[in-house]
Amino acid sequence: MRRLQLLISFFLIFIFIFGFTIPCLAEETAYVWSSSSNSVNRQSNTDGMDREAEVENTNNMVATNAEEEANHNSLNLESASAILIEQTTGQVLYEHNAHEPLRPASVTKVMSILLIMEAIDNGSLALSDAIPCSENAASMGGSQIWLDPRETLTVDEMLKAICVASANDCVVAMAEYIGGSEEAFVQMMNDKAKELGMKDTTFKNCHGLDEDGHVTSSYDIALMSKELLNHHPQITKYTTIWTDSLRDGKSELTNTNKLIRTYKGATGLKTGSTGLALYNLSASATRDDLSLIAVIMKAPSTKVRFAEAQKLLDYGFNTFCFKQFGKKEEVVKSISVNKGVRSKVDAILSDNAGTLIEKGKDKNMEQNLTLDDTVTAPISAGQKLGEISFSLNGQILSTVDIVAKNDVEKINLFTMSKKVIYSWIDLLRS
Numbered sequence: 001m002r003r004l005q006l007l008i009s010f011f012l013i014f015i016f017i018f019g020f021t022i023p024c025l026a027e028e029t030a031y032v033w034s035s036s037s038n039s040v041n042r043q044s045n046t047d048g049m050d051r052e053a054e055v056e057n058t059n060n061m062v063a064t065n066a067e068e069e070a071n072h073n074s075l076n077l078e079s080a081s082a083i084l085i086e087q088t089t090g091q092v093l094y095e096h097n098a099h100e101p102l103r104p105a106s107v108t109k110v111m112s113i114l115l116i117m118e119a120i121d122n123g124s125l126a127l128s129d130a131i132p133c134s135e136n137a138a139s140m141g142g143s144q145i146w147l148d149p150r151e152t153l154t155v156d157e158m159l160k161a162i163c164v165a166s167a168n169d170c171v172v173a174m175a176e177y178i179g180g181s182e183e184a185f186v187q188m189m190n191d192k193a194k195e196l197g198m199k200d201t202t203f204k205n206c207h208g209l210d211e212d213g214h215v216t217s218s219y220d221i222a223l224m225s226k227e228l229l230n231h232h233p234q235i236t237k238y239t240t241i242w243t244d245s246l247r248d249g250k251s252e253l254t255n256t257n258k259l260i261r262t263y264k265g266a267t268g269l270k271t272g273s274t275g276l277a278l279y280n281l282s283a284s285a286t287r288d289d290l291s292l293i294a295v296i297m298k299a300p301s302t303k304v305r306f307a308e309a310q311k312l313l314d315y316g317f318n319t320f321c322f323k324q325f326g327k328k329e330e331v332v333k334s335i336s337v338n339k340g341v342r343s344k345v346d347a348i349l350s351d352n353a354g355t356l357i358e359k360g361k362d363k364n365m366e367q368n369l370t371l372d373d374t375v376t377a378p379i380s381a382g383q384k385l386g387e388i389s390f391s392l393n394g395q396i397l398s399t400v401d402i403v404a405k406n407d408v409e410k411i412n413l414f415t416m417s418k419k420v421i422y423s424w425i426d427l428l429r430s
Helices: 002-027 048-062 064-071 105-121 155-165 168-179 182-195 218-231 233-239 302-319 413-429
Strands: 081-086 092-096 130-132 152-154 243-246 251-254 266-274 278-287 290-299 320-326 331-338 344-349 353-358 365-371 374-376 384-392 395-404
Touching (some): 105 182, 105 266, 105 278, 152 155, 218 233, 218 278, 290 320, 331 365, 344 384, 353 395
Parallel strands (some): 331 374
Antiparallel strands (some): 266 278, 331 344, 365 384, 384 395
């Protein structure tokens, strides 16, 4: 009797499938996603390139006053070149001769470290790998830990020596290991610089010792520092070390970046100095969700280098704040799905939602959400469903896409039949 009931139930469900599916299939070509669907603060969309240009232009406007003052060196910096950027977006908050090509000295190692971290992340290098030292690496002058060609250090130890003690011998050993030769590694550095848009830069070596034609700018240093910190944040495990040791405590290391010890929120990054380059620094710090990078080039003394980097960072933290509106994958809304095997899909933020803004102006911020109440299957996870933008006085400061959290298949004879059959089998087993 029970089996008969189940068969009757299955027959009725099968009838329902045909009754439901055929009208849906018949409507497919006639259905149009109405542009007048209900939405919150719906705005007309511009094409992607126009929107990117608009966002870039308006991002630059956030710090217009600061940049205008910077062009006149309103902070009275003694250094030949300087820049302050917001780390996440790269937005320029202050600049002074930021594109002047100058000798970077050991700040060069920011790019070398970036390539090392990329090799670790792509699996071609491990922190536990033993790195040999060549005669060439051991012969490097300047700051070093006196590598011996007969010894090896792990990548972890090499990174510690490079980030803390600015060891030229270690960075050359790493370059030879990754690139096959220092020359090949330097070509990788220049290729990466081109990829990052570092137009003022030509690398001649991986360590930064003075060499004709080996130049970059404070703007370009900020670009590669941003890339390193944003995509390889684990590097701060090394760049925030004040003192440490290698070789079972026989080699003492002290960070060349004094701000690590004295500046609240300091996260790095790299110092550099030679007789020709004078005193350089890429200094990074984070406070209250705001991360900044200050670059100083050709300061007349090490004291001025650190003082002016701190002046830039203080200016940034005192003038700006980062307004957080939502975190990546946070659900914005649950949307109804037409013709889907599921009736709802969660619309989530594709990235962290927030923007840099001058302090005291956050009360005038406006939030605009462009998102329909209903979408039509099929839907793919990560598919853009809308966007949310944040503006000040009518100027868009940042925009974040809203995407689907999950796939939603379209209802058809196969998907519905599959769903019914699985339900029927579960029923028979019970």
